[in-house]
Amino acid sequence: MTLAERLRAGLAHPAQVPLLTGDFDQDEVAAVRWREAAVLVAVTDRPEPGILLTQRTATLRNHAGQIAFPGGRIDPDDPDPVAAALREAEEEVALPRNAVEVVASLDRYRTATGFTVTPVVGVVAPDLPLSPSPHEVAAVFEVPLAFLLDAANHAMGHATWRGRERHYYEIWFEGWRIWGATAAMLVNLSRRLAWTA
16 A cells, blocks of 8 residues: 555544644634635655655744745635645745645644645655745755654643733654644644554
8 A cells, every 4th residue: 555545544534533723712713814825744755754844934924934834825826725735835845746646635724823724635755856945945854754643742832922821732853843833733634644654
């Protein structure tokens, strides 16, 4: 069975525990004008699969310096979230669209910055020659999938934001701090998959 087939089979099962839906409390959701976005959860096809992540540049207006999946806003010319995720990955890290075997679109997640994000899972060959866009991406790195799926690595953090105490997940890997929406989507992925990487 290929990695893509294993992922499809695992994601076909419902989550065993509730999924995370967003960074907002229910009473805040109605007040937000949501914008649609999509990200690519690129899983590397190697004996020990990994997930490609980026560090955003320090000069970006939103989420500067944070760890993220390649992705962004869905443009009017994008026919669907899959097309948007593939386009953004190509623009941000020069990952060719035709190099991605799309597996599935996952449950949408609402971010504190007003985006409804659709994670798109795809399989890519290992060690592709990626080239980060200097205006958007400071670094590209890979984290083992098994590490990201292990609930023991999902820590809770908290902070006060907009006058409320907020709780979020964070995952630390070799000095990289993966937190917020990216960590939440990884937690959801771990809750959806019914197989061991």
